[in-house]
Amino acid sequence: MGYRIALVDFWAGLAESVRRADSPETAKSLLCGQSGLRSPYCDEVAEIRVFGRATDIPLDFAPDVVIFSVFGQPRPGDGRCSEEVKARFPGARAVLYSGECSRPDPLADSCLTMAPTQSAGPGKNNFYCPLWAFRCFVRRGAGTEGRRGEWADSVCFADAMDVSGWVRSPPPKGSPRVGFATFVYSNAVFEREEIASRVSAAAQRLAGPGSRVSFGGRRLNHLSPGVGPVPDKKRLLERHAFDLAFENQRSPGYVTEKILDAYASGCIPVYWGAPDVGLTFRKSTFLDASDFGSPESLAAHMCRVCSDRALYESYFSEPILTDAWLARVGLDGGRRFAREVRDAVVGCEKNVCL
Numbered sequence: 001m002g003y004r005i006a007l008v009d010f011w012a013g014l015a016e017s018v019r020r021a022d023s024p025e026t027a028k029s030l031l032c033g034q035s036g037l038r039s040p041y042c043d044e045v046a047e048i049r050v051f052g053r054a055t056d057i058p059l060d061f062a063p064d065v066v067i068f069s070v071f072g073q074p075r076p077g078d079g080r081c082s083e084e085v086k087a088r089f090p091g092a093r094a095v096l097y098s099g100e101c102s103r104p105d106p107l108a109d110s111c112l113t114m115a116p117t118q119s120a121g122p123g124k125n126n127f128y129c130p131l132w133a134f135r136c137f138v139r140r141g142a143g144t145e146g147r148r149g150e151w152a153d154s155v156c157f158a159d160a161m162d163v164s165g166w167v168r169s170p171p172p173k174g175s176p177r178v179g180f181a182t183f184v185y186s187n188a189v190f191e192r193e194e195i196a197s198r199v200s201a202a203a204q205r206l207a208g209p210g211s212r213v214s215f216g217g218r219r220l221n222h223l224s225p226g227v228g229p230v231p232d233k234k235r236l237l238e239r240h241a242f243d244l245a246f247e248n249q250r251s252p253g254y255v256t257e258k259i260l261d262a263y264a265s266g267c268i269p270v271y272w273g274a275p276d277v278g279l280t281f282r283k284s285t286f287l288d289a290s291d292f293g294s295p296e297s298l299a300a301h302m303c304r305v306c307s308d309r310a311l312y313e314s315y316f317s318e319p320i321l322t323d324a325w326l327a328r329v330g331l332d333g334g335r336r337f338a339r340e341v342r343d344a345v346v347g348c349e350k351n352v353c354l
Helices: 014-020 024-035 082-088 131-139 190-207 233-237 258-264 295-307 309-314 323-330 335-346
Strands: 003-008 045-050 065-068 093-097 110-113 126-128 179-183 213-215 240-246 268-272
Touching: 003 024, 014 024, 014 045, 024 045, 065 082, 065 335, 082 093, 093 335, 110 335, 126 335, 131 258, 131 323, 131 335, 179 190, 179 295, 190 213, 190 240, 190 268, 190 295, 233 240, 233 258, 240 258, 240 295, 258 268, 268 295, 295 309, 323 335
Parallel strands: 003 045, 003 065, 065 093, 093 110, 110 126, 179 213, 179 240, 240 268
Antiparallel strands: none
C-alpha cells in the first residue's frame, strides 16, 4: 500500500520529461521530486502520475493527494483548483505547490509557497517553501535533475556545494577570476536591467573597461550577440568576482535559486529581490543592492572590494545561512526540512514550521 498522487497544472514540459525517462523508476523519481517527496519518502508512493487539469484525472485513479500548481489555464482564484479537486475527489487531499510569486490558497488542505507567512486562513495551511531550499534539499535528494535539466541561463547548480558546511573558502590569489561581475538572464525585467547597466557603466568609469559587467543571457547580451545565452553559465560565473543575482520581482519571501548559484560558483552575490532576504542568508556574505542609495554607490563598493583583499575575503568568513536557517536545513543535510515538506504534502498531525 502507498499514496496515489496526481499532479495537475504543472509546467508544460513535465509530462514530456516523464515520457523521455529511461525507466519507470526514473519517471517516478522525477515526479516525486516535483511533489516534494525526496528519498526515502518516495518509497511511500504507490503510484504517481501527471495530468493537465484536475478534470483530466480518471475517476478510477482515485488519488489520495492531488498536488496542483499555477501553470494551468486561467481561472478565478489565481489559477488554483482546490475546489475543483474537492468536488471531483472528495476524499483527496488538495495541495498547492508554487515556486512562483503566488498567494496561498485558503481552501487547500496545504500550501507550499514562497509566501513568507505561515497562515493563509483558519487552518493556517501555508508552509513557507523557498525555491532555493526546495531545489537544494528536495529535488536533489530525490535524485532528479533541475526543473528541465537543460536550462541555459537559469539552471540551479547548487548541487556543487557542500551543503553540510555552508562556509565557503575564498578563491586563492591568482585564481582565474579575471572578470568583474556577471548578469545572465533571458526574461525582460526593466528595473533589474537598468540597475545592472548602471552598475556596469559606473564601474568602468571608476576602474576601467575591465570592470564591465559580463551580460551572458538573452537580455543585454554582448558575449554571444545573435547566438543566444552562453552555453555554460557556471563556467562563466566561476571566472568572475561577483554575480548579479537579481530576482524577476521584489516580493517578501521570494528567494529563488539565483543567490545560491552565485554562492556555489565562488562569486560574491550581489542580490536584488526579496526585501527580507537577510532572514535567510547572512548579510555579511553578500551585497544587498537595496542597502545602497544608487547603482553607482553599489558599483563603487564593488570596486573597493576588488581592490582590498581583506575586504574581499571577509565575505567568505561566515556561514552563508542565518542561524535560524542553519538550524532548519544546515545541520543534517536538509533531512528535517525534507520531512517538513513531506508532512505538508501528505499530511501529519503537526508540522514544525518556522
